[in-house]
Amino acid sequence: MTEKMLKFVGIKKETPIKIDSESRISNFHEIYKEFIENKASEQASRCSQCGTPFCQVHCPLHNNIPDWLKLTAEGRLEEAYRLSSSTNSMPEVCGSICPQDRLCEGNCVIEQSGHGTVTIGAVEKYITNTAWNNGWVETIKPEKELSESVAIIGAGPAGLAAAEQLRQKGYQITIYDRYDRAGGLLIYGIPNFKLDKSSVQRRTKLYQDSGIKFIQNFEVGKDSTLEELKEKHDAILIATGVYKAREIDVPGKDLKNVFPAMQFLTASNRKGLGDKVSSFDNGTLNAEGKDVVVIGGGDTAMDCVRTAIRQKAKSVSCLYRRDKKNMPGSEREVQNAEEEGVKFIWLSSPKEFLGKDKVEKVIYDKMRLGEPDSSGRQSPKIIQGAQKDLPADLVIKALGFDPEDIPNLFSEPKLEVSKWGTIKTDLKTMRTNIRGVFAAGDIVRGASLVVWAIRDGRDAAKEIHKYLKVKREQSSVQAA
Ligand SMILES: Cc1cc2nc3c(=O)[nH]c(=O)nc-3n(C[C@H](O)[C@H](O)[C@H](O)COP(=O)(O)OP(=O)(O)OC[C@H]3O[C@@H](n4cnc5c(N)ncnc54)[C@H](O)[C@@H]3O)c2cc1C
Numbered sequence: 391m392t393e394k395m396l397k398f399v400g401i402k403k404e405t406p407i408k409i410d411s412e413s414r415i416s417n418f419h420e421i422y423k424e425f426i427e428n429k430a431s432e433q434a435s436r437c438s439q440c441g442t443p444f445c446q447v448h449c450p451l452h453n454n455i456p457d458w459l460k461l462t463a464e465g466r467l468e469e470a471y472r473l474s475s476s477t478n479s480m481p482e483v484c485g486s487i488c489p490q491d492r493l494c495e496g497n498c499v500i501e502q503s504g505h506g507t508v509t510i511g512a513v514e515k516y517i518t519n520t521a522w523n524n525g526w527v528e529t530i531k532p533e534k535e536l537s538e539s540v541a542i543i544g545a546g547p548a549g550l551a552a553a554e555q556l557r558q559k560g561y562q563i564t565i566y567d568r569y570d571r572a573g574g575l576l577i578y579g580i581p582n583f584k585l586d587k588s589s590v591q592r593r594t595k596l597y598q599d600s601g602i603k604f605i606q607n608f609e610v611g612k613d614s615t616l617e618e619l620k621e622k623h624d625a626i627l628i629a630t631g632v633y634k635a636r637e638i639d640v641p642g643k644d645l646k647n648v649f650p651a652m653q654f655l656t657a658s659n660r661k662g663l664g665d666k667v668s669s670f671d672n673g674t675l676n677a678e679g680k681d682v683v684v685i686g687g688g689d690t691a692m693d694c695v696r697t698a699i700r701q702k703a704k705s706v707s708c709l710y711r712r713d714k715k716n717m718p719g720s721e722r723e724v725q726n727a728e729e730e731g732v733k734f735i736w737l738s739s740p741k742e743f744l745g746k747d748k749v750e751k752v753i754y755d756k757m758r759l760g761e762p763d764s765s766g767r768q769s770p771k772i773i774q775g776a777q778k779d780l781p782a783d784l785v786i787k788a789l790g791f792d793p794e795d796i797p798n799l800f801s802e803p804k805l806e807v808s809k810w811g812t813i814k815t816d817l818k819t820m821r822t823n824i825r826g827v828f829a830a831g832d833i834v835r836g837a838s839l840v841v842w843a844i845r846d847g848r849d850a851a852k853e854i855h856k857y858l859k860v861k862r863e864q865s866s867v868q869a870a
């Protein structure tokens with residue numbers, strides 16, 4: 391929780407937060423509940439209606455924040471919900487996990503004037519949760535059914551947002567996903583202490599009840615080619631996300647108990663969802679009582695360290711090769727992790743993992759920041775002879791993700807990709823170079839944010855609608 395939020399709920403900054411995970415988690419929910427019930431309209435009324443809504447400009451969905459804050463302040467919550475959900479397919483999700491400090495809240499005029507931002511995300515979540523509790527969130531009832539069908543590959547936020555928008559227009563939608571549950575990284579990536587999974591599941595259920603067909607455990611590339619899907623559907627959206635974990639090429643990388651971040655987070659999320667997870671139950675992917683070393687400085691690394699703390703690790707260290715100022719992760723997340731007891735070892739890069747069979751130690755080089763590279767960021771350089779080590783029973787690699795080789799996987803070698811392997815699309819129309827095939831979300835942008843995936847999914851839906859409308863009109867002209 392940020393310093394501002396702590397202050398807002400009446401806790402002084404210097405109040406130490408217990409590292410004990412269970413009490414901290416329940417503390418969080420109690421504090422948050424109190425905040426939500428008593429303060430949402432008070433917070434909303436802090437909006438100065440400044441007339442220069444930088445918050446709205448910096449929200450990727452351009453949510454009409456000032457107006458729904460005003461409605462909330464006036465107690466007109468149903469109207470606030472209708473307005474907020476007109477631009478956002480999952481406001482309660484974004485309200486929970488957007489890095490607001492970099493988006494809407496970071497650009498709030500009150501924040502800029504040094505008086506602490508209006509907690510926009512918390513209010514957005516409150517409005518939508520109130521709507522769910524009051525039955526204002528309804529199944530989609532298209533004005534008329536259309537005969538065309540659209541296949542969406544990937545049930546992450548990009549695919550779900552596109553499905554929602556296209557179903558509203560009356561299209562027949564089938565979502566294919568290789569996991570057993572819909573939601574993509576909302577379900578198996580983002581930890582459940584940040585995002586309540588039931589909020590994702592109730593959305594998926596709503597979409598099912600609205601006539602969207604979900605085919606889970608279906609991997610395009612294994613269970614069908616792209617061409618086979620094209621024969622069945624009138625348009626296709628690829629929204630498969632990015633899943634190829636970046637590797638660390640150091641001696642000992644193949645020792646036991648060195649895992650990629652997604653394996654660790656998925657096991658933890660599955661456990662939270664009530665699945666039987668043998669690799670967790672037998673202790674392999676459970677951090678309890680262990681010295682845990684997480685490598686990386688992004689939000690995924692922060693999720694790993696904070697998950698390990700909640701699993702009662704003996705110690706949790708995070709190695710990052712640049713300094714705190716240059717960390718890619720959200721400042722808020724780093725602060726949360728520090729408050730929870732994570733030890734950050736800045737300017738450090740792993741050199742070797744040592745151990746007989748299982749990892750026992752991480753040897754790391756100390757680094758310094760050199761000249762800026764082509765991206766303008768100072769590149770880290772090894773300080774010769776300045777090695778250190780850390781005890782480790784569990785090492786988690788969180789160095790980011792690249793796209794899988796989609797053209798090969800989908801048996802569609804002509805599908806154009808960028809030099810990074812992301813799918814190339816026309817920026818305006820979101821079309822790939824293959825007729826009738828569109829793409830959206832992380833598979834186009836590279837690893838990004840949920841709110842951008844939702845934006846892309848909604849934009850792709852508009853473009854698919856335009857494409858199918860023209861196709862329909864052309865075939866009726868030909869038939870006449
Ligand atoms: C650990 C972690 C934490 C994160 N935390 C945050 C956060 O706090 N806030 C935030 O805004 N963003 C966060 N992100 C980023 C965010 O989750 C992604 O940007 C977002 O989920 C991308 O949405 P998407 O729909 O493009 O892809 P995904 O969510 O990845 O969904 C893609 C879906 O496609 C399916 N799929 C893939 N290949 C195939 C195939 N061949 N056949 C069928 N289905 C397939 C997958 O099973 C998956 O369900 C986080 C990411 C990670 C990894």
Ligand code: SF4
Binds near residue numbers: 448451841
């Ligand atoms: S969607 Fe995200 S950026 Fe936009 S208003 Fe909500 S929390 Fe802020």
